[in-house]
Amino acid sequence: MRVSDKHQKIIQAAITVFARKGFFNARISDIAKEAQVADGTIYLYFNNKFDILISLFEDEIGKLILQIKQLLEKEEDPRRMLELFAIHHLQLLKNKRELAEVLQMELRQSNKFMKEYRNTKFIEYVDIISAIIRKGQAQGLFRKEVLPGVAKRAFFGALDEMSRLWVLSPEPGYTIEEAASQVSDLFLSGMLSESGRSEAAQPTALSA
Amino acid sequence: MRVSDKHQKIIQAAITVFARKGFFNARISDIAKEAQVADGTIYLYFNNKFDILISLFEDEIGKLILQIKQLLEKEEDPRRMLELFAIHHLQLLKNKRELAEVLQMELRQSNKFMKEYRNTKFIEYVDIISAIIRKGQAQGLFRKEVLPGVAKRAFFGALDEMSRLWVLSPEPGYTIEEAASQVSDLFLSGMLSESGRSEAAQPTALSA
DNA sequence: AACAGATATGAATGCTCATTCATTTTTGGC
DNA sequence: GCCAAAAATGAATGAGCATTCATATCTGTT
Structure with missing residues (x-):
């Protein structure tokens, strides 16, 4: 061997x-x-138990990055790219459920108890999202006021919280594809209806 | 004593x-x-070490629920309510940073290693978001296609991932208020510009 | 088929705590 | 101020488990 x-x-x-x-x-x-x-x-x-966890992160997130980059290569429309990212991320649950569970649970706190370890692979993964957002802004499809550095985290966080639904409860009432579609739709179009959008004086400070 | x-x-x-x-x-x-x-x-x-963690969750999330419910009572506009929730959630980082860190890191995996424990307080907390969304839909301000059960998770996940920025790095380049505003704005208005929104044939499957 | 180096084994070691409980201290009623 | 019950103490116990290392097995080279 x-x-x-x-x-x-x-x-x-x-x-x-x-x-x-x-x-x-x-x-x-x-x-x-x-x-x-x-x-x-x-x-x-x-070297030790931590080292197994770190190697696991590096290897497996590395694979994910390669896969998703390859998938996005073929796509031009940033709106569709965002949806593809969502689908691909959530499909990990179907295809590699155990890995999804480990990333879900352990990745987060790895920074906490392993002070010196900076998870660069993970940052690289999330940065794929901000790259898509910048592309959309360059094409005039996305609003300029959106901060890619904030939005990437929000988008990833939303997806990841959806993952938790499946990790923790086997039957949450939605398919993975529905959830992916809902999340990317939410981020693209927002929740406002036409009436909510056009209503005169903004009563909120949101547009600041 | x-x-x-x-x-x-x-x-x-x-x-x-x-x-x-x-x-x-x-x-x-x-x-x-x-x-x-x-x-x-x-x-x-x-009773034991786990019991301390569970009591901590119950007590402290219980307090949060009371606070946020009281805050939202005075507000009528669901758009503003969503923003208030975001601000209040993220302000935990300023006001009770240690608690924010513990919830951030330990709440998640608590379900994993404490099989029997269902965190009902946490569910109650997140359900405040879906209640706001339903209210907005009832008023015609929010789109009917949005699933409150999915959107609440997405919104909470986005906020929570933003928290992580501050928990893990002291100086992420945004203020808490900016981040709260960005996240609620993103969810309300989405990322699409007018041109992205009005563009004829939807090239994506998102509207399904 | 003998040998050396590379690989693999798993029992033994030693440390780290969660938890217990015999003992001490505090409390409050009289 | 005395006493019993309640609270609090912290040293001792013992289980759990990461890591090590003396020994065994395998591999391929001559």
Whole structure:
């Protein structure tokens, strides 16, 4: 078995175990058993437990970035690109549910307890959204007042919170495609109806 | 010292310690020291470490719900209500930063490792958003196609992801008020410019 | 088929806490 | 000020588990 095979095998096992029990409740021996490997073997490929989690992030988010970039290459319309991003992000739940669960639960707090680790891959992933927004603004399709750096986070946060629906409850009453469509529609068109939009004196400070 | 005082004192200490180290890295003795209490005393008020976290959620989210409901009572316009919710939610970062950090980091995964615990207070909190959306739809201000159950999650997720900006990086380049305004504006008006909105044949499947 | 280096094994080690409970201190009624 | 009940203390216990390392197995080269 080539070295990289065992590395991969352990990462995949870790995804399964972390998804099931969470990082802190997972034991190294759980991962070893899942990977059909001795406990000590894991330390030939990783420095420690944290290192497994970090490698997992880097490897798997890296793959996601490649996939989504490839998908977006073929598309020109920024509106459609945003929807494609949403669909692709949420489909992770179908295609790689355990990975989705781990990213959902552990990515967040990784910054907290692993002070020195800056998750550059994750930033790269979210920056795909702001790139789309800037493209839309350059084409005059999107409003100039929208701050891409803020909107990217809001859009990602909305998607990610939708993910949680499926991660935590098996049957939330919406399909993944419906949710993706709703979220990108919300961000593109907003919630206002024609009447809400055209109503004379803005009673809010929102347009500031 | 009344019983409830010590209960509160321990909860406040736990917020500080969990904010600093995260739930799993926090030691009971850390909380005890912070609360100026013996380790054993904590077990007179809580069953175990999880119980502290759960009580913390219940108590503090309960307070938030009361505050925000009181704030919204005085407001009639659903557009403004949404913005108020956003401002109030993000202001938690200013007023109770440690609590914001704990909710941000620990609330999420609580469902994961505490199987039996359903965070009903949290659900109640998020449902304030869907109530606002329904109100806006009833008044004809918001589009009927928007699903309140989906939109509430998207809106909350967007806000919460914005929170993370401040929790993780001290100086993200936006003020809390700007961010709140941007997020509610995004959800209300969307990203499309007039030209993007009026452009003839919808090239996307979003309006489905 | 013998050997060396590379890989893999898993039992043993040692540390870190959550939790307990025998003991001490505080409280308030008389 | 005395006493019993209530609260509080913190040292001791023991379970859990990441990591190590002496030993074993495998691989491929001559």
